[in-house]
Structures are given as structure tokens and as C-alpha cells.
Amino acid sequence: MIERYLAQMSTYAGSIDGLILLVAVLVGFWFFAAEGMLFWLVWKFRERPGQKSQYLTGTEHHIKRWITWPHALVLVCDVFIVIGSIRVWNEVKQTLPEPDSTIRIIGQQWAWTFQHPGPDNELDTPDDIFTVDALHIEVEKVYHFKLESRDVLHSFSVPVFRIKQDALPGRSITGWFEATMTGEHDIQCAEICGIGHGVMAARIFIEDAGQHAAWVAANSNSTTP
């Protein structure tokens, strides 16, 4: 459903979109059934001269089952949605696959600072590469990110990855992603963070191994901003 509007570019984007489709099918069915019933009843029982309406209390068994059955079935649908949801949640937020590389992402009013590990692939070493509002990663590599904030809440969101995580001052939150395609896409700040919230944009550059190595080599001398 969503891939019509937004490319799927991470390993779990497909799972999230699949879950959304599952929910769409299940609630879509009930939605159309309920709307259909509503309009049909309004038409079927429209006022006709001289015709009195029926006296039904809603406690008659043969009528009540029109409520009790759907209501039990909704519960069954809920079970399917919960199972699907928890599986996806587990995949994205509760498991951390072994990283190929780790980056640090720092939000502050109103810019993103990205700390890349540099040539030695170790974070917090002198050769780290710092960039502002531009994140460079390599395709098909598992990245861990350590998300921090220097002031207020921000939220790191990459729509094409379907990933989103709030950044909190005083905490470092770890998450992961793995890109499946190369390209250049938007990073948005998804939590209101003051007047500049609307300009807190960044770009993610997903490069193949060669390009990425070249970028690392070209930038490994940069210093802390």
C-alpha cells in the first residue's frame, strides 16, 4: 500500500508495510461492512406513510446475535493484528542484529550532527568523521545508531526506512537499520522542537561499498564541528 507513495529501502520496511496491509484488510472488511449496513438500513427502513416501526428491545436472542457474533469476530481480528504487530515490533525495536558499523546521531536545536566511525570503523576514536545534516552509510550493512539529544526532544525519522525514534536529552538510545538500495533521501525531525522544527531536515546518502570508502577516505581528516 505505502510503497506506492514511498520506496521501501530498509530490510524491515517490507515487514512494516506488510503489517499495514494486514491491518488494512482486516479493518477494511469491517469498515465496509459497517458502512454498507448503515446505508442499507437507512434506505431500507426509510419512512413510509402509514407504516409504524417495529418494537424491538435488542435483548431478543435472534436479534442480539447480530451484535454478539460480529463482536466476537472483531476480537479474533484483533488477535491477528496483535500477533502481526508484535512480530514486527520485535524485529525492528527489540532485536539488535550484530552491527557492521556504529554511528552516533545527535539532535540539537535545529540540526543533526552525525558521528561516523571513520576508517578504523570504531566510534569515539580520533579519526571519527563528523558531519552536519548529512549521514553517509553503506548499503547492505547493518548499522547501529546511538541517538542522543543536546537540548529538547527530537525524533530521528527516515521515512524510506520506516524507522523513527525519539531522541532524549540525557539518554543514549540504540537502534539499527540496514539499507537495501543506494540513493539519497530525507531525514526528518519528527518531534516538535521549537521554532526551527520545520527546518531540521537532513539527508541520508546510501552508497555502495566503493563510493562509501571513497567518501570515508576523503573526509577522514575532518575535525569536530
Place this chain on the structure above:
Amino acid sequence: MSDTAGAATQGEHHAHEDHHGPQGLLKYIWSTDHKMIGMQYMFTGMFMAVIGGFMAYVFRMQLAFPGMNVPGFGQVSPGEYNALVTNHGTIMIFWVAMPVLIAAFGNFLIPLMIGADDMVFPRINRLSFQIFFLSAVILLASLFVQGGGFGGAWTAYPPLSAVAEYNQTNLGSSMWLIAVALEFVAFLLGGINFITTLMNSRAPGMKAYDIPLVAWMIVIASILFMLSVGPLIAGAVMLLFDQTLGTGFYDPARGGDPILWQHLFWFFGHPEVYVVLLPAIGVTIEIIATFARKKVFGYKLMLYTTVATGVLSFFVWAHHQFIAGIDPRMANIFTITTLLISVPIAELCFVIIATLYGGSIRLTTPMLWALAFMAEFLIGGVTGIFLGASGADIFFHDTYFVLAHFHYTFFPIAIIGTFAAFTYWFPKMFGKMMNDTLGKIHFWGTVIPFNFIFIPLFILGLGGQHRRIYNYQHFPELAGADMYVLRQIATIALLVMLAFQLVFFFNCIKSWMSGEKAGRNPWKSNTLEWTTESPPPHGNWPVDEMPNVYRGPYEYAHPDREEDYWPQNEPN
């Protein structure tokens, strides 16, 4: 029941004269009469709705045509944009939905529907409105102080809301917070009144299951409000101290915790959405029963389901915080509870729909509004399930999908439901019938554009557009021409809708001045408010004609009777 019966009882009104109190204009301002207080709430709410609507107009213009000079406002700066969005949300929920659906209709209807002459604490009732009015004044004033209105979203997450250095609206944020806190106090006072009035002042013979559902719904909503808002009041005091005294309740650097506020806010915030939903459901069921000439399908079922919804609503709050940095294991629990709540709400919807079965449906204007509420709310309800599924919310959180979800719930509740109630009880409130043709023009002119505003916003949400961003030009993927087309459709639909509101105001004034006389019971309804004059006199009924109750409120088309309705106060 004839109209002339009222004239014979004119003399009785003198008995009430001595507690009329002040005269002249002051009579309206200092009145303790529940109907007058209800009106005060309603007109304040209506006024605030116009302001909230105007704000929506300004920022929707900015979103569709960034940087333009919005007629009637001018250039929208980022700070102003944030303040407009924040205060639009706050006003629409706390100064429109609650005062109109709960306070205005609660005040007007509860005593009339239970056959009482007033609330049990008339003076507390007046105090409640006065505090409410003060809160509205403070909120509006906050938009004009130095630095501008508060712009940290209606959820006011700290540290942004707590530290002036971050939000740059030193005065605005404190005034916003004080206004909201005062509004809570007003509704606590009003709520205590509603609850005790319903419990104690029912007409002789009126048992718990003879109370019209809308009165139940308003009271259950008040109880929900009362039991959920407390922690947030404490939280608001802490936030105020953080803002003004410099404490660090929400500052992690000083041992505080920003997430605490989110818990306190949403522990209230989620029940709050049902606080406004329930009265709208009550209004809908009342209207549908009357115009389908049908007994409500399973009165007790409905009541118990409502209570179940209320109880469950206390256990779902963290679905707003799935990705806020809470323990990921908690998300699983809250996904389960959130999805569970679809069961009672689905049941409420099914009961409303089932009530139509076997009816004889008259499509008057109030009935159209009630049916539209049901049809549109379903969209809002089912899209909530997408968000409740934690895995999907990773993507949806804070996108326009969420925004469209809750406008598809709030708009049906606060605007469609309000119009339903307003057009249904207008004859009782003002003694005149509303013009049905104008009413229908207004109806279609509101409901059709409504869908054209928010369907495009769903699609924008699916395209990854986030909320509270004043200008999308900084996001290359959101700045495409096709995206702007969607935004412009939404804005133009809003303009159309706003234009049709003029029809409503025109209809109100015209009907009020020269409408057809309504008589006591124009809709041939059963509930007690229709047994007195329109508008009801001070004291509602002559002292010696206070109604007694003999049966439930929905005895339409009873097989033993010639007439297809059976007022609650008619002896067998």
C-alpha cells in the same frame, strides 16, 4: 400535549421570582439557572470554535501556499505557525469540544432530562463557568504577549515547554499552562455537579435505567475526566515550577525525567478522547432513536459497554509513546490493550447501527448529522487500529496519518455531533424551529468538504509527511508538485467549508427571529425535556407540575399504543 397549557401556569412563575437575583444584563451574567449557564458555555464555545477555525484557515493557507500573505493575517512566521497549531489544537479540544458537548449540553439537558428544576449546586455551577471564562481570556491573551503564544504543541512535551530558552515564549507558555489548568478546575467543579445531580435529583419514579443515554454518557464522561485529570494537574504544577521557579522535575540533567510528563499527559489524554466521544455517541443515539421511531437497541448493553470503554481507556495511554524511548517491552502490552478497546467501541457503533433496523427513518437535519457522525467516525476509529499496532506506528507516528486519524474522530465528535445536538435541541432552547432547507444546505456544505480536507492528508501521511512543519520546502521529497496539489485540495476544501458556515449562522439568526413556533414537542420525542414549554421557563416546570416518571426513555412504536411514542411522564 398542547402549547396553551403553558399559559395557564404563568402565574406559578412568581414563586420563582424571589431567587431570580440581579436584574437587567447582570441577570444573564450572574444567573445560576442551569439553562443560562449552558447557553453561556455554548456561546463561548461557539466563539472559540470560530477562532480555532480561523487558526486552521491561517496555517492551512500557509501549508498550501507557503510564504503567502494570508488574507486577514499576513505572513506566517515559523514561530507564529507553531503557536497557531498549538493553540488550534488546545482550543478545539478544551475550549470547544468539552465546553459545548459536556458543559453546554450537560447543563442544559441533565436537569431537564431527569425532571429537576436546576443543578444541585447552582452557585458552584456559575463559579465553574466563570473560571472557564477566565481561562479562555487568559488563553487568548497569551497569543498577544511579548514573544507570542506558546508553540510547543498541545501535548507540551518538556524540556521544550519547560525552558524559556528553548521555546522562546517565556510568558506565552506559562499563560497557556495556567489557562489549561484553570479549565481543568472549571470542569472538575462542573463534573461534580453533573454527577451528583444525576445521582440524587431524578424525578420520582425515574430509575437508573430510565435515564436517557445522553445524560448517562455526559456523566460517565465527567467521571472519566475526574479520575484521569488528577495526575496531570499535579504534573502541570510541576511544569509550572520548572518554567517559573527553575526546578528540574523534567530536566534529566538535574535528576528529572521528561518522559514523566508524557505518562502524566497521556494517562489523561487518552481517556480525554473518550470524554468527548461519549457525549457525542449519546447525542447520536438519542437522535437516531427519535427519528427512527425505535427503541434503542439494548439500552443496558450500551451502558455497560460504555463503562467497559471507560475502564479500558485507563490502560492504553502509552500507545502515544511507542517510540518515545519507553521500554520496548511495554509497547507489546499497550498494543494488546489498545486493540482490545476496539471491541467495546465497535459494539457501541454496532448498537447505533442496529437501532436503525426495523425503524421508520425520517431524514431531518439533526438525523442527517447523527448519521454522518456514525459514517465518518468509523473512518477515524478504524484508522486508530493502524496506529495501535505498534509495529505500524513506528512509521505512522507523528505523520499526517495520525493527524487525519484524529480529525476523523474529533471533527465528527466536536463539529458534526455538536451540530446534531444543536439542531435537535434548538427548538427547545429557543422555542423556534430551524429552517430545514438551510439546515440541509449547511449539512452537505460541511460534510462533503470535510472529507476533501482530510482524505488528502491521509495520503500525505502515507507519503511520510510529518506534523507541525510550517513549510515543506526544506524536505526535497515532500516539496514535489503532486504533494502540493494534495495540500491545496485540503486548503480549498476548508475554504469551501468555512463559507458554508455562514449559512449556519444566517439560519440561526433567521430562525431565532422569525422561525416557526416550535411548541413543546416538535419531534414527538419521549424524554422529559420535551414535556415543558420551549424555551423552558425558570424552574423548568411549574412547581406543582414537576414530572413523575413511569417508563424508560425510548418507548417508541409500542405495540399497545396507538401513538408511536410514549412520553416518560405519562401515567399508564
Place this chain on the structure above:
Amino acid sequence: MKPIATTRSATGIPTGRLAIWWVLASEVVIFGGLLGSYLMHRLGHPEWANAAAHTNVWFGATNTFVLLTSSFTAVLAHQAAEAGNGKKAAGLLLMTMGGALTFLVIKSIEWTNEIMHGYTITANGFWSFYYTAAGLHGLHVIAGAIVMGFIAFDAYRGRELQRVELIGIYWHFVDVVWIFLFPLLYIAK
């Protein structure tokens, strides 16, 4: 003339008493939210015990005693009102107000002391909670005492005697809140 609505009692419970219980229900959640937040923080910050060690248990204990005594006179006032003795009820209410005043005086001495030692509301998280919780409670004491004055005034003239009971219920609540605050703020080290 009072509205008929105020004279009815479909539940059999007097409306005033019903209302006061609902007031207390909403107060319970307010204090519940505040104390719940405090407890969560306190468990997360064992070092706050050092700050808590600087509270003065003796002041706290005396105030507990003062409030309990005032609750007792409130009960006696209720009894007197039941018996129809408005003057006596008013006198006992005055004594309760005296208790409230004593409580506030002790509190202000205590706070002055603490503030002079630099333990202000912004000193650290513990003191923030300490002043907020005790301050909110103190506001309830002040509000209760003022309302009590009006009720005593009426009771003295033999009017609205049923209100003596209502303010008593409220006063017990204020007392109970203190019973929670005292160990949580003063004793837990």
C-alpha cells in the same frame, strides 16, 4: 427558596456528602499522581536519601500530632452539630482552625530554617518534590481553614449545620494526605 433539585435524594445519601466524596476522589488522583511521580523518582535516585536526611523529623512529627488533634476536634464538632448545638460546633471548629494555624506556623518556621540553609526548591530533585508536595498540602490546609471559618459562622447562628460534617470529612482527608507525606518525605532516608 432553594431549587427542588437540591432537596431530592434519589440515592438516599445527602447530596452534600455525595459531592464531598467526589471532591475527595478527584483530590486522591491529584495527590496520587504527585506522590506516584515522587516515588518513581525516589527509587531511581538513592542519593536523594542524603537530602532527605536534612529534613527535620521533629517538626514533621509535631505537625502530624497537631493535625491529628485538629481532626479530633472536627469529629467533636460534627457530634455537636448532630446534636443541634450550633454554638458548640462553631467553637470546636474554631479550635480546628487553631490547629490549622499552628500547623502553618510550624511549617513556616521549618521552611525558613531550611531555606536559610540553602535547601531551596531548586536545590535538587528531592527538595523540589518536598516543597511541591508539602506546599500543595499546605494550600489545602489554608483553603480548608478559610471555608471552615464560614461554616463556623453559619453554625454559630444555627444555620447549615449539615456542613459541619462535610468540612470534617474534608479535614480528615487533609490529615490522611499528611500521614502519607510525613513518612515519604521525612522518615524514608
